[in-house]
Amino acid sequence: MWRHIASNAVTMLIVLLFLVGGVILWGKSxxxxxxxxxxxxxxxxxxxxxxxxxxxxxxxxxxxxxxxxxxxxxxxxxxxxxxxxxxxxxxxxxxxxxxxxxxxxxxxxxxGTEVVYRIGVNRVSVQLRELNPQTNQFEEMANFNPAVDETPDIYTDRKASVGTRFRVALAEGVTSWQIVEGLKAMDVLEGSVEALPPEGSLAPDSYEVRPGDQRANVVERMRAAQERRVARVWENRQPGLPIETPEELLILASIIEKETAVAEERRQVASVFVNRLNRGMRLQTDPTVIYGVTEGRGVLGRGLRQSELRAATPWNTYVIEGLPPTPIANPGLASLEAAAAPLETPYIFFVADGTGGHAFAETLAEHNRNVAQWRRIEAERANQSSGN
Structure with missing residues (x-):
């Protein structure tokens, strides 16, 4: 009898072990x-x-x-x-x-939520956007200028959420003054920037930041990134360029950056300036004159006056020979690369063509025809805007 009971107990234990094992395997699956x-x-x-x-x-x-x-x-x-x-x-x-x-x-x-502080040439904006998990695309929830617009409630609420990420995005061609002023408007950052960084020394890019980060530390990250870029591009530059130092590369790149927003023609624009430097011609580029007027502290907001084109400032390339003494903006990587590897062209002139790009010319006569065409386009646009 006891042997029978023991046998049944062993059987039950085996069955129980199998059941437990099955449950464990099921749970694991x-x-x-x-x-x-x-x-x-x-x-x-x-x-x-x-x-x-x-x-x-x-x-x-x-x-x-x-x-x-x-x-x-x-x-x-x-x-x-x-x-x-x-x-x-x-x-x-x-x-x-x-x-x-x-x-x-x-x-x-x-x-979740991402806040992007965009520092552009013409304005600073705060963009609040959320990831739609179904499309894996960000959808804009708010976009405002912190200097003039009322702060939306949704920004205040989402800024405090635990999963919210923050980025500062610099546009190519912004000046160091514009960057520092833009960082001042970022209410998640702390501290001050004691000295204005040298023009051209900050890399336009997107930078992840966290609430409480020091503004000076963010600027240092931008400076270090630009230093690495310039060193790499300078190391791989074309031989025989009429620039002798990485600083001159940075100056030339900043002029290219301000002259064209068309990526495909950066190296063409670079070729014009290189050709002029090689021939001992003045660069005669308006953005350098504008920088001499504003010194990078804001946007001029109007056309250049003849008196300004004739004024002897260190940056007026209608007056001075060669490159100006400093960059006129913070150029992006593409403009640095264009300055280091310009196309080989015969061009020494260019003017806007009405499409956002430029018309290039080898001779003054051809350039004058391009200028006349641009003047006609400007006049037509003026007539259209006035309702005539």
Missing amino acids: QYDGAGPLSEAMCVEVPSGSTMRRISETLEDSGAVTSSAIFRMGAEYADKADQLKAGSYLVPPGASMAQIVDTVTRGGASTC
């Missing part, structure tokens, strides 16, 4: 297998949140089939106490294991 989410979603992990709260949120939103299995899997992986605050993109079909890894790995948020 649920944890590692593809999840039920049919469309991407954002999951926000607030500061101080718990794995229980996040697991319940995920179950309620249909991202996981069981919050309990989600938590047990996180415990087994020793990640239950490693939640990182932020906003994260969960792709369709993500497994529980993948979601646990996402919300515990940390790093930059991959979903």
Whole structure:
């Protein structure tokens, strides 16, 4: 009898072990297998949140089939106490294991709100946009000029969200003064910039920032980036250029940057200035004259006067020989590369052609015809704008 009872107990224990093993295997398959989410979603992990709260949120939103299995899997992986605050993109079909890894790995948020502070040549703007997880595209929620517009409530609210990311984006051709003034308008940054950085020394680009970052440190990142760019481009420059130092490369690149916004013609514009320098001709470029008037502190906002074209400033290339003493803006990488590798052309003149680009010429007679054509285009536009 006791032998029979013992035999049945062993049998029951084996069956129980098989059942437990089956449950474990089933739970593991649920944890590692593809999840039920049919469309991407954002999951926000607030500061101080718990794995229980996040697991319940995920179950309620249909991202996981069981919050309990989600938590047990996180415990087994020793990640239950490693939640990182932020906003994260969960792709369709993500497994529980993948979601646990996402919300515990940390790093930059991959979903939610992004605030971009754009420092442009003509204005500073704040763009608030949110990632649509279904399209994986950002959608603009607000866009305003902090200097003149009322701050939208949505900006104030979203700026304080845990997953919000912040960037400052510099347009090519902005001056150092414009950059510093733009950084002053960024209410997430702190501190001051004691001295205006040398013109041309800051790299136009997009920079990730965090609330509380020091403005001076952000400027230093921009300076270091431009220093690396100039060094690399200078190292790979064409031989025989009429520029002798990296600083002269930077000056020439800044003029190219201000002369054309058409990427395809930067190297052509560079060829005109190189040809003029090689021939001992004055550069005669309006943006340098404008810089002599404004010294980079704002936009002129009107046409140049004849008196200004004749005025003897260090930057007036109608008067001085060769390059001006400093850059006239902060050039982007493409303009640096154009200055270091201009096309080989016979051109020594160019003028606007009415399309946003320029008409190039080898002779003065051809250039005068291009100028006359541009004057006709200007007159037609003036007549149209006046209603005649």
